[in-house]
Structure formats: C-alpha cells, structure tokens
Amino acid sequence: MLVLCGPGNNGGDGYVAARYLAQAGWPVSVAAYGEPKAGSVSALAAARFKGPRQPFTPEEAQRADLVVDAVFGAGLSRDLDKGVSAVLGAASRRVAIDMPSGIDGGTGQPRGRVSKALMTVTFVRPKPGHLLYPGREDVGELVVADIGMPSAALASVPPRAWRNHPGLWHLPVLSAESHKYTRGVVSICAGQSMPGAARLCAGGARSAGAGLVRIAAEQGADLFRSGPPGLVVDDAPLPDLLEDARRKVWVCGPGLTEREVEGALPLLLAAQKTVLADAGALSAYAGAPEKLRGVAVITPHMGEFTKLFGPVGQDLPTAVRKAAKDLNAVVVLKGPTTLIAAPDGRLAVNTHASPALGTAGSGDTLSGVIAALLAAGMAAWDAAGAGVWLHGEAGLQAGAWPLAEDLDRYLGPAREKATKMQGGALI
Ligand SMILES: NC(=O)C1=CN([C@@H]2O[C@H](COP(=O)(O)OP(=O)(O)OC[C@H]3O[C@@H](n4cnc5c(N)ncnc54)[C@H](O)[C@@H]3O)[C@@H](O)[C@H]2O)[C@@H](O)CC1
Numbered sequence: 001m002l003v004l005c006g007p008g009n010n011g012g013d014g015y016v017a018a019r020y021l022a023q024a025g026w027p028v029s030v031a032a033y034g035e036p037k038a039g040s041v042s043a044l045a046a047a048r049f050k051g052p053r054q055p056f057t058p059e060e061a062q063r064a065d066l067v068v069d070a071v072f073g074a075g076l077s078r079d080l081d082k083g084v085s086a087v088l089g090a091a092s093r094r095v096a097i098d099m100p101s102g103i104d105g106g107t108g109q110p111r112g113r114v115s116k117a118l119m120t121v122t123f124v125r126p127k128p129g130h131l132l133y134p135g136r137e138d139v140g141e142l143v144v145a146d147i148g149m150p151s152a153a154l155a156s157v158p159p160r161a162w163r164n165h166p167g168l169w170h171l172p173v174l175s176a177e178s179h180k181y182t183r184g185v186v187s188i189c190a191g192q193s194m195p196g197a198a199r200l201c202a203g204g205a206r207s208a209g210a211g212l213v214r215i216a217a218e219q220g221a222d223l224f225r226s227g228p229p230g231l232v233v234d235d236a237p238l239p240d241l242l243e244d245a246r247r248k249v250w251v252c253g254p255g256l257t258e259r260e261v262e263g264a265l266p267l268l269l270a271a272q273k274t275v276l277a278d279a280g281a282l283s284a285y286a287g288a289p290e291k292l293r294g295v296a297v298i299t300p301h302m303g304e305f306t307k308l309f310g311p312v313g314q315d316l317p318t319a320v321r322k323a324a325k326d327l328n329a330v331v332v333l334k335g336p337t338t339l340i341a342a343p344d345g346r347l348a349v350n351t352h353a354s355p356a357l358g359t360a361g362s363g364d365t366l367s368g369v370i371a372a373l374l375a376a377g378m379a380a381w382d383a384a385g386a387g388v389w390l391h392g393e394a395g396l397q398a399g400a401w402p403l404a405e406d407l408d409r410y411l412g413p414a415r416e417k418a419t420k421m422q423g424g425a426l427i
C-alpha cells in the first residue's frame with residue numbers, strides 16, 4: 001500500500017492514515033510530494049509515521065496494490081502539475097482522501113488531468129464537488145466519515161449548501177379534516193399546439209398530492225376533455241379564472257408558444273399569483289430574465305438556463321445562486337445533478353435521481369410536482385427541493401425505460417417514502 005502525501009492538511013490526513021494502516025499490520029509506505037510546513041499539524045503527523053518512504057514516482061504508484069491519494073484535497077489552489085497527474089494516473093487502484101487530487105471541491109471541475117478513484121472518503125459533509133459532474137464521476141464510491149467534529153465547531157461554519165434529502169424539508173401530511181382545498185389547487189396554462197405538456201404537468205401535480213388540478217385551456221378546452229376524469233378543464237378567459245382567490249398556484253410554460261406565454265404570464269404576475277415558470281416561459285424571455293421577475297420558481301435545464309442568463313462557466317453553484325438572487329426566485333437547474341438555489345444563497349444539490357428521467361416530458365411532470373407542493377403551502381425552496389427528490393425517487397422506482405407518464409404512479413409511493421423518512425404518519 002502506498003500513501004501519496006501532499007504538503008497541506010490533506011497530506012496530514014495521509015500520514016495519519018499510513019500510521020493507522022501500519023498499526024493494523026498492513027505493509028504501507030509513504031511517498032511525499034513536498035514536505036509539510038515546519039511546525040504544522042501535518043508536519044507533526046508526518047514525523048509520527050515511522051514506516052518506509054518511497055520516491056514520488058509513477059513506478060512506485062504502479063507497483064502498489066492500492067494507492068491512497070492524500071496529495072491535495074479542498075485546498076487545491078492551482079492546476080495539478082503534469083508530474084502529479086502522472087503519478088496518480090499510474091496507480092491501478094486508488095482511494096482518495098477528501099477529494100481526488102485535481103478536482104475543485106466547490107465546483108466538481110477538474111484542474112488538470114484527473115483519473116477516477118475507486119472510492120473517496122470525505123469528512124463530516126459531502127462538498128458540492130463530490131456531487132457535481134464531472135467530479136461526481138471521478139469520486140467513485142463516496143463515503144462520508146464522522147471524524148468527531150464537535151457540534152460547536154460545526155455551528156461556527158453553518159453550511160450554505162446541502163445534499164437534497166427528506167431531512168431538508170417537511171412534507172405536509174393529511175389530517176382528518178383535510179379536503180381538496182387544504183391539499184392545494186394547481187392551475188396550469190395550456191397551449192393549443194402542444195397540449196400533452198400541460199397534461200403531463202397535471203398528472204405530476206395530481207399524483208404528487210394536489211387536491212384539485214385545473215387546466216386553463218380557453219378555446220383549446222376540447223383537446224383536454226377526453227383526458228383523465230379527475231382533471232378539471234376550464235374554457236373561461238384567463239382574467240376570469242384569476243379572480244378565484246383559491247387558485248393561488250399557477251404553472252406557466254409547459255407546451256406554450258412564445259405568444260401564449262406573452263398572453264398569460266403578465267396576467268398571472270399582475271394578479272400576484274404564485275407562479276412556477278418552465279419550458280416555453282423560459283425560452284420566451286431568452287436574454288431578458290428580468291421579464292420573469294415576480295415568479296416564485298423557475299425550472300430550466302442547462303439549455304434554457306444558458307438562453308436566459310448567458311453562459312454559465314465552470315462554477316455552477318455560483319451561477320445558479322446569482323440567478324436566484326438577481327431574479328429573486330428559486331432557481332432549479334435540472335440535470336443529472338440538479339441544483340436548487342434560493343435568493344438568499346441556500347443551495348440544495350440533488351443526486352437522488354436516475355438517468356431514466358431523461359425522457360421527453362419528464363420536466364413537465366416535475367413542474368407539476370413542485371406546483372402541488374407549493375399549493376400545499378410549502379415555501380418555494382422547500383417545495384422545489386422536495387419536488388425534485390420525489391421526481392427523482394419516482395424515476396428510481398420506475399425501472400430503466402419509463403415514459404414520462406409512467407412516473408405518475410410512483411409519485412404517491414415516493415411521497416410515502418419521504419414522509420416515512422421524516423418520521424411522519426401517513427394519515
Ligand atoms: N476542513 C476540515 O474540516 C478538515 C480538513 N482536513 C483535510 O485538510 C484538507 C485541506 O487542507 P489544506 O487547506 O491544507 O489543503 P490541501 O492539503 O488540499 O492542499 C494545500 C497545499 O497544497 C498546495 N497546493 C494547492 N494546489 C496545488 C497545486 N496544484 N500544485 C502544488 N501545490 C498545490 C498549497 O499551496 C498548500 O500547501 C482537506 O481536504 C482534508 O483532507 C482534515 O484534516 C479534517 C478536517
């Protein structure tokens with residue numbers, strides 16, 4: 001076993017790991033890339049390792065059955081030099097301490113040539129770089145180890161980013177007096193040319209627990225009347241529908257053309273509705289995100305995000321937080337890892353999902369799920385995080401090749417699972 005130790009605290013962790021491995025009887029050597037600063041805790045840890053030292057070379061890394069990468073962790077401050085990449089790349093099996101050397105812990109972006117670890121052991125909490133691609137791929141199996149960090153120390157550095165999971169938000173539960181209006185009403189603006197998107201959105205909202213879902217279809221109402229029997233279809237003009245105070249939450253965008261968005265969104269905002277803007281409502285305002293001001297949540301995928309706000313660069317967490325702050329809305333940047341940012345800087349990073357979700361219409365389902373949770377009274381950032389998790393769980397339960405409409409029947413079980421994880425009674 002060979003432990004590759006860098007000059008900082010990550011190297012210090014490496015020396016400690018080497019000492020414990022030696023004590024446990026493993027044949028272990030250390031190869032150092034630079035010595036720790038005299039007097040530092042890492043220098044102390046290095047001095048306490050009494051085992052053999054090897055040169056920091058690709059040949060030594062290749063000879064070892066297992067290499068521990070403790071060269072750089074969270075303190076990587078410039079690109080990896082080629083010599084370090086060559087040594088790390090020569091190892092056939094590698095376990096990384098904290099971060100595989102060369103991955104930026106804040107963004108998941110590589111700084112130099114990085115090769116994939118079998119496993120990464122980090123401490124206390126995962127960092128965004130463990131969860132965001134491409135870093136997520138290089139991390140291998142992620143283990144978050146408790147190293148006994150006192151809670152007082154943790155409290156002094158409150159996190160601004162969390163992994164998205166049911167401990168982060170609270171789903172409302174049914175009570176004996178619940179009825180459809182307490183569960184929440186979701187209204188969806190429907191388009192004439194792509195009515196399927198509004199139907200998928202409605203299916204997501206109904207299956208995620210909305211008490212009543214209505215489609216505002218105006219002259220396209222007949223397109224929807226053959227749909228599911230529990231779906232209410234309105235043909236009245238939008239301004240009339242907006243007068244109903246019980247209809248607070250609206251989805252605008254799935255299946256809408258630019259003209260349809262321009263006809264509907266300003267009315268929703270003027271009526272001070274809680275609006276989730278998706279799909280067409282995002283493309284309609286390419287380069288002009290200020291036109292969306294007043295919406296509660298937007299749910300762009302990367303293409304829509306870029307059209308709205310311009311190129312994102314390497315640092316997704318910063319870009320999505322800035323968009324949320326500028327727009328004063330919750331921004332859900334969808335993808336294999338989905339980021340959920342609030343205007344005040346809170347960020348949830350969701351990896352609870354399946355590539356099976358990458359099918360046309362699955363985003364429409366998601367907008368309905370989030371709208372259902374908004375209608376149930378959840379705050380926007382919580383509703384968005386919970387919606388993304390439930391949608392991800394439905395994707396995980398739905399097998400490898402679901403259609404978007406197949407997700408609906410897994411949303412109820414997903415909600416039950418999250419509620420159980422929260423320790424809540426189902427009824
Ligand atoms: N933050 C925490 O709560 C804990 C951190 N620990 C460890 O401490 C690590 C962070 O320690 P450090 O801040 O010392 O950072 P690192 O040990 O990751 O690296 C910092 C050192 O490497 C140098 N360096 C950075 N990039 C370089 C490059 N590309 N080429 C050459 N030299 C480079 C820096 O000048 C500095 O000397 C974590 O990753 C983790 O392993 C653990 O000891 C446990 C607790």
Ligand SMILES: Nc1ncnc2c1ncn2[C@@H]1O[C@H](COP(=O)(O)OP(=O)(O)O)[C@@H](O)[C@H]1O
Binds near residue numbers: 301357360364366
């Ligand atoms: N590889 C993947 N892993 C996990 N989730 C994915 C993956 N690809 C897509 N998704 C999810 O599927 C949904 C697709 O939404 P979107 O791109 O808006 O599609 P559409 O417009 O066709 O509905 C998003 O929630 C996204 O996060």
